[in-house]
Amino acid sequence: MTATAERGLLLSPFKVGSLQLRNRVVMAPHSTHYADRVESDRLTAYYRARAEGGVGLIVHEPVIVHPSSLSRVGKIWGYARENAEAYRATTDAVHEAGAAIVCQIIHNGRQVDGHESQMPAWYPSEVQRGGTIEISHAMTVEEIAEVVEGFVETARICAAGGFDGVEVHAAHGYLLQGFLSPATNQRTDHYGGTVQNRTRIVLEIIRAIRAELGSEFVIGVRVTGDEVQPGGLNPEDCVEISALLAPEVDYLSVVSGSLASYDRIVPEMSFERGLNVRLAGRIRAAVAPVPVLVTGRIPDPETAERILIEEDADLIGLARALIVDPQWVAKVASGATEQIRPCVYANDCRDSIGGRRALVCMVNPDAGRERELVRIEPRAARRVLVIGAGPAGLEAALTASANGDQVTLLERSSKIGGQLNRASAPKSRRELGRLLRYYQQQLAASSIELRLGVEPDTAMLRSLDPTMIVLATGAVPVPPTNAVLSAWEVLGGATLDAKHVVLQDVAGGNGWPLFAAAELLADTGHEVTVVTAATALGTGIEAAALPPLMRRFKARGVRVEMHSRALPHPEGVVVVRNDTDEERIVPGAALVVESGRRSAGVAGAWDGLGVPVVAVGDVLAPRRLATALAEGRRAGAASFAKDGVA
Known part of the structure; x- marks a missing residue:
């Protein structure tokens, strides 16, 4: 931790409009699905935790x-007047904790499919919604006026509910960016054509809110720095639009991307860190002294501080980092940055929202469950034995130790981390290594006794005399048939002599074990063909991770054959056969298969000891990392009754 990150600009007070913020850290807006129509107690608890953790401003x-903006259930109806009272619980909680709070207000535009709203998608012009047959409705001038009034009424309700201001969302392909962008605005009236006309609706909204609520009510606008869309807004266009908006607002929030580049909206781990910083810097140079907020893969306080020092932005927006660790700011302020639980940008959060489920975090099982967290009452320390130092076992051990238990952690291999070591092997997945390093630091700072290279037997277990056992021995690969290696072995460091490798998805998971092995093989000089029987690629990964994966495959020459299977041939070739029985021969190729995983088994030397045993993670059933961490944390925190888990 550098001195500048400890005591520098990041933690310095900053003024935004009428608001004096205690620091420059902003919780950036993101959907949660923790409330439907009306603000909820769950959402209040979620924001309270981040305010108590020290952020300066919550959006x-x-x-x-x-x-007409209703896109799905799990959305708060900002125009519903009952929210004026419902918001109070949240705004009061945030203010009591010392933070300010504004509300992002939005019209979803063409990102409405009509299922919930039973209306066509409103947009400036007729545009086809990607992936559907639906065409948006070109709004009339009267409908534009109706939407402008909707923004104003929503701002009124926010003010009545105790918000310090609003942030108008004019980015990411939603309605207002639809007006701003020449790619989607083909109007010939005074809302289309020139940049001044295309900006008109946003200015009408801002000015109407200002006239209604006055200069003390903060107004921000989320703008794009680059639409990354053919025929859309380029960085120069975005600077020009920002300069038109800046005199009317208290801050600008800079992002990038659109529906045509949706993978940039919530960038996953393979994207460069701080991908929007230079875009924000260009806008800031044009709009100063109006403050500029930047978001987008800002992973640590050192990066945040550098952005401020280099004057690319005035405020640092964090969403996923604060989902993972609500105490992020407090830990920076105390100099305990090594205690920050890292976001690895795996985007389980986005995946849950895209799947129309409540937000979950892979790395923080408590996100969204703040109301359920209870203080562990003082009790006699238990002797907790955790068998297996993969993610589930590490989480169980650290949680139990933090609760005052005496913990011994056994691991049969020579290092901790389990499957995290394999998962983080490709260059594009190395962000996962941050979580592994976090666990290493936490273990070193704890009182946990770690024993590596140990295969426990009954005598050892009896000598340890545990009062409870957490079994976290994980999964093992399904043995491959008719193949040289498994993807598991490749990710573990096994090498191949063959130049050509055919990698087949036997398990049918269509997910990261397959794709990570393909990338690792390509990165080490092999010519790779991925073969899958699936009709669509990447159904086992988060949707926004697929475009960057395909770009990496293209750059490395990785070939993908769907609707196909690979067959070994005795003459040293691999035959790839598709659903119509067409065959392609790959000479001199080695066949590697992603054969899947199975539980390592719950039976062992611990049977018959008369000690409560709880299985967690993949040994219970091979699943996702998020589930393993959640089960490990619950096991580490659980109180045990005479007959097992209470």
């Missing part, structure tokens, strides 16, 4: 401004 998740 509440987007609330919709008009019935």
